[in-house]
Amino acid sequence: MSYEDIRKWREQQIHLQMDHEQLNDFHDDLMLKTVQLALEKVKVEQGEVPAPFAFFLMGSAGRREQSIWSDQDHGIIFNGSEQHQAYFQKLGAEIVDGLEIVGYERCEGKVMASESRWTKSIEDWKRQVSDWLDEESWQSLRHFSTFFDSRVLLGEGKLLEDVKQVTFSYIQSHPEIMNRLVDNVGFIQKGVGVFGQLLPQQSGKRTGQINIKTTALFPYVNALRLLVLCNHIMKAPTLVRFAALKEKYSFLSEYHRLFESLLAFKFQFTKDATEYEEVHYIPLKKLSKKDKQELKEYMKKGAELFQQAKNTIEKECSKW
Structure with missing residues (x-):
């Protein structure tokens, strides 16, 4: 099997996925086959894998929220010494090339396993996460949030768990960081104007479309x-986060249903997109009056949920 074979399989099958869950299962299959092929190629060229490792997904792939097109967000943790860095970065570079051939665009922000920032030993990863939180800059907290939306696709799941555990220890001893993390994502782009109208892009090639x-x-x-x-x-x-928290926070039940419905809505209106750029935008002219009302409700309730989460964090988490 080659990357080209996987790409052809993608082209034949991706439009047959019937809903958001099926589509994300299919993406997992596609990416796993590609990463396994990349690993075999690197083994032939560089020898056996020198240390236990985990290849993990971040961003929409980490959260299982990919659309029909998706870019790459991933990294590697290995349990070994500095001398193994070169091997795993070569593996990362091969994975990036393979995924690009299969149909996943390179990440513009270079959040990929080919980059030294996103491929590290477990000790360096633990330091990196603590440094991001210590620095508290807009960019470092953005990197941290990107990292935390991660799950292992191939390899040792425990390695990622051990790094995430460092996060929890840090928050325990620096509870005030939670307020900084809230501020970091607190800006919500307005989708509805003061007169209750949807606010599409006003210029450029996405004019008349809503993000x-x-x-x-x-x-x-x-x-x-x-x-x-x-x-x-x-x-x-x-x-999965909703399901894990619903018992503690009963107010989440309504938002859980809404979010599932929002993912189905997004799937319906972006499933025929022909390129990655398109999957985040919906032309307003595609929406019926009922669709527009639905979209406004998702936006209104999303802002409401964020405010409830913010209040909960101020009360429970930012001053242990």
């Missing part, structure tokens, strides 16, 4: 990440 990711999805995603951090839960997919 469903920033205006509707992100408030739910950010709220749930903050709540699992506060409760020391490692899970990455937002739907």
Whole structure:
């Protein structure tokens, strides 16, 4: 099997996926086959894997929220010495090349296992996470949030768990960091104007289209990440985070249903996108009056949920 074979399989099968869950299962299969092939290639060229490792996904892939097109967000943790860094970065570079051939765009921000920032030994990863939180800059906390939305696709799951455990220890001894993390994601792009009208892009090639990711999805995603951090839960997919927290926070039940419905809504309106750029935008002219009302409700409730999460964190998590 080659990367080209996997790409052809993707092209034949991806439009047959019937809903959001099926589509994300399919992405997992595609990426796993690609990563396994990359690993075999590197073994032939560089020899056997020198240390236990985990290849993990971040971003929408980590949260199982990928659309029909997706870019790459991933990293590697290995349990070995500095001399193994070169091997795992070569593996990361091979994975990036393979995924690109299969149909996953390179990440513009270089959040990929080919980069030294995202491929490290477990000790360096633990230091990196603590340094990001210590630094408290907008960018370092953004890197941290990206990292925390991670799950292992191939390899030793315990390695990622051990790094995430460092996060919880840090928050325990520096509870005030939770307020900084809230502020870091506190800006919610307005999707609805003062007169109750949807606010599409006003210029450029997306004129007349609304960014469903920033205006509707992100408030739910950010709220749930903050709540699992506060409760020391490692899970990455937002739907799994809802399920893990619902018993403690009964107010989440309504938002859980809404978020599932929002993912189905996004799937319906982006499943025929022909390129990665398109999957975050919905042309307003595609939406019926009922669709527009639904979208406004998702946005309104997302902002409401974020505020509830913020209040919960101020009360429970930021001053142990």
